[in-house]
Amino acid sequence: MKKEITGVMIYYYKVCPRKLWYFYHEIQMEQGNENVQIGKILDEETYKRDDKHINIDNIINIDFIRSQGILHEIKKSKKIEEASILQVKYYLYYLQKKNVSGIKAKIDYPLLKKTVEVELSEQDVMEIEAVLEEIETIVDREVPPKLHKKNICKACAYYDLCFI
Amino acid sequence: MKRSYYIYNNGSLRRKDNTITFTNEYDEKKDLPIERVGDIYVMSEMSFNSSLINILAQNGIPVHFFNYYSFYTGSFYPREQLVSGNLLVHQVDHYSDSEKRLKIAKAFVEGASYNIYRNLRYYNGRGKNVQVHMDLIEDLRWQIPRAQSIQELMGYEGNIRKTYYNAWPTIIDQEIEFEKRVKNPPDNMINTLISFVNTLIYTKVLGEIYQTQLNPTISYLHEPGDRRFSLSLDLAEIFKPILGDRLIFSLLNRNQITQKSFTKGLNYLHLTKEASKTIVAELDAKMQTTIKHKDLNKTVSYQYLMKLECYKLVKHLLGEKEYEPFKIWW
Numbered sequence: 001m002k003k004e005i006t007g008v009m010i011y012y013y014k015v016c017p018r019k020l021w022y023f024y025h026e027i028q029m030e031q032g033n034e035n036v037q038i039g040k041i042l043d044e045e046t047y048k049r050d051d052k053h054i055n056i057d058n059i060i061n062i063d064f065i066r067s068q069g070i071l072h073e074i075k076k077s078k079k080i081e082e083a084s085i086l087q088v089k090y091y092l093y094y095l096q097k098k099n100v101s102g103i104k105a106k107i108d109y110p111l112l113k114k115t116v117e118v119e120l121s122e123q124d125v126m127e128i129e130a131v132l133e134e135i136e137t138i139v140d141r142e143v144p145p146k147l148h149k150k151n152i153c154k155a156c157a158y159y160d161l162c163f164i
Numbered sequence: 165m166k167r168s169y170y171i172y173n174n175g176s177l178r179r180k181d182n183t184i185t186f187t188n189e190y191d192e193k194k195d196l197p198i199e200r201v202g203d204i205y206v207m208s209e210m211s212f213n214s215s216l217i218n219i220l221a222q223n224g225i226p227v228h229f230f231n232y233y234s235f236y237t238g239s240f241y242p243r244e245q246l247v248s249g250n251l252l253v254h255q256v257d258h259y260s261d262s263e264k265r266l267k268i269a270k271a272f273v274e275g276a277s278y279n280i281y282r283n284l285r286y287y288n289g290r291g292k293n294v295q296v297h298m299d300l301i302e303d304l305r306w307q308i309p310r311a312q313s314i315q316e317l318m319g320y321e322g323n324i325r326k327t328y329y330n331a332w333p334t335i336i337d338q339e340i341e342f343e344k345r346v347k348n349p350p351d352n353m354i355n356t357l358i359s360f361v362n363t364l365i366y367t368k369v370l371g372e373i374y375q376t377q378l379n380p381t382i383s384y385l386h387e388p389g390d391r392r393f394s395l396s397l398d399l400a401e402i403f404k405p406i407l408g409d410r411l412i413f414s415l416l417n418r419n420q421i422t423q424k425s426f427t428k429g430l431n432y433l434h435l436t437k438e439a440s441k442t443i444v445a446e447l448d449a450k451m452q453t454t455i456k457h458k459d460l461n462k463t464v465s466y467q468y469l470m471k472l473e474c475y476k477l478v479k480h481l482l483g484e485k486e487y488e489p490f491k492i493w494w
Contacts, residue, residue: 026248027377027478143484161475163460 005135007060010090010128013135014083019158020135021144033157039076046074046110056098060091070104076111080152085118086131092120093128166202170444172437174209179216201225203371207234207440226374228367234356234435236363239370241380241393248377254481255382262313268384268480268487269317270308272401275489277305277324279405282492284328287335287413297331314385321385337417353432354412357421357443360435361408362400364447369403370396372470378478399473402490407466411447420446458493 003024012020022029030036043052043063050064050072063074073088075081088105095103105118138145147162156162171177175188184196196204198219204227220227221242229237258264281301284294304324311317329345332354336342342354350356370393373380383394385401415421425439426432435443451467464472473490480487 025250025482027251027482028246031246031375143482160460160472161478164472164475164479 003139004057004059005132006058007087007090007094009135010131011083011087013131013138014086015080015152016150016156016158017138017145018147018162019156020138021141022158022161024139027161029157029161035076035155036157042076042110043074047072047108056094060094062091068104069102070106073105073107075107075109078109078112078114079155081107081116085116086128088118089120089124090128092118093125096120096125166200168203168205168448169196169201170205170207170441171210172207172441176211177204177206177216178213179219182219184216184219198223198225203228203367205230205367205444207437224374226367226371228370230363233433234360234440236367239367239393241370241374244374244379246375246377251377251478251481252379252382254483255379258481259382259384259388265384266311266314266317268477269314269398270311271487271489272385272398273317273321273324274305274308275491276401276405277301277308277321278489278491279402280324280328280409281305283405283409283413284331284335287331292334294331294334297327300327317385335413338419338422340416350433351431353421353423353426356426356432356435357412357415358408360440361412361443361447362404364444365403365408366396366400368451368467369399369470372467373399373474375471376474376478378474399470399477402473403466403470406492407447407450411443411450415443415446455494 009020009024012023047064050066052064054062054065054071056062062071065071071088071091073084073091075084084107088107092103092105107116107118109115153159153162171186173188175186177184177186179185180195183198184201186194186196188194201223203225204220206227207230217240220240224242224245226242227240229239231237258268281298284298284301288294288298301324304320304327307320308317311320325345329342332342333340336354340354341352345358346352346355347359350359370380373393373396378395380393380395382388383398386394386397388394420442421439423432425436425442427434427436452465454463454465455469456462457464457472460472469490476485476487479485
């Protein structure tokens with residue numbers, strides 16, 4: 001059964017294709033992982049005055065939107081920033097498809113007290129469309145993509161599943 | 165770190181705001197911090213309310229019940245939070261395809277009997293002469309890959325266990341009566357111990373399965389429906405020798421459990437409360453013992469080995485990597 005590609009899947013695509021495959025096939029490993037728990041607390045305890053968690057079609061889940069039409073994504077660290085940026089660009093892309101224009105985006109790192117602005121260019125749109133196609137081919141595979149050890153593996157909730 | 169809570173005193177278990185409170189017969193209260201509770205073992209008379217069941221379900225905490233005779237009554241297994249339709253389809257497929265099923269079942273027997281063999285080898289190296297039994301088991305193990313059916317495989321497994329149990333009087337220093345394994349109800353000290361410890365291991369494995377996407381009712385060696393969560397029986401086979409049997413040997417050889425650990429006049433059917441407490445405490449200590457894992461290159465607890473066994477099974481079912489049972493490697 002085909003599933004819609006969500007923002008998290010875009011993020012996982014950049015992080016690791018295996019993680020994407022497992023996640024798509026509902027093998028979730030995040031429960032109990034310390035980094036994930038920190039992320040959850042961060043999500044609950046920051047920007048409390050804003051109206052948070054705007055879920056659109058179960059495809060994208062925006063952390064919060066501020067008055068001037070800026071959507072925000074909260075992240076714990078900058079380690080995998082490229083993936084975070086693509087995830088947020090996908091939000092903008094999805095909204096654009098829905099004819100929502102004039103929206104900007106920011107990634108907030110409350111622990112680092114930093115903010116990064118994200119915009120969607122025409123080139124980004126092309127990249128996202130290519131990524132969506134690639135995601136389809138990855139998740140359509142019978143088995144997960146081959147394991148390639150990276151530095152980030154150690155911190156990943158899927159580490160034990162991958163390396164056992 | 166989540167842990168198991170064992171409740172031996174009568175009383176009530178209730179939800180209090182977002183945590184749980186145990187109240188004993190004398191109205192003394194004790195709070196259990198919900199974030200720290202892995203599972204709860206109820207070994208006594210206890211009353212509950214439905215708001216407690218709700219908070220247990222929300223937090224994914226299974227509760228295991230034992231009756232007065234330390235017999236396992238059953239578990240409260242909260243609604244599955246981790247479900248994968250895709251994995252379930254594979255799990256069923258590996259059951260209904262007899263070739264695929266036999267392959268997994270063989271792996272379980274292979275792992276269990278290897279660990280049994282290693283137990284004997286360990287004690288043989290410590291002055292208990294069980295060489296005869298080791299040789300016999302080695303012969304029987306040789307047959308496992310050739311089994312054509314689950315029945316045949318079960319036959320080899322049964323013979324391995326029989327031979328194994330025959331070696332127990334040599335391993336155990338205490339003068340005990342142990343002719344053969346009898347269940348429902350057990351008929352002597354050893355059988356009562358085996359039943360109790362094996363069920364504890366079964367519940368521990370069940371708790372680990374719960375934290376994965378595996379469905380605990382679909383099993384391969386045991387027939388689904390033998391007991392409700394038969395996959396737990398399958399995986400427990402592998403851990404019974406190294407966790408359960410070794411525990412029984414050491415409890416008896418250190419005289420932590422003796423004839424006095426059983427209620428008088430009940431034909432060794434009933435463990436005293438003190439004895440039962442000793443056993444669960446020793447098993448828990450064992451479960452938390454860590455070893456260096458050779459594939460993961462980090463230290464893991466015995467309890468975590470059970471979860472890893474689930475992961476390996478997941479990978480096998482998805483067709484990613486063939487399942488190899490846990491075999492003691494040190």
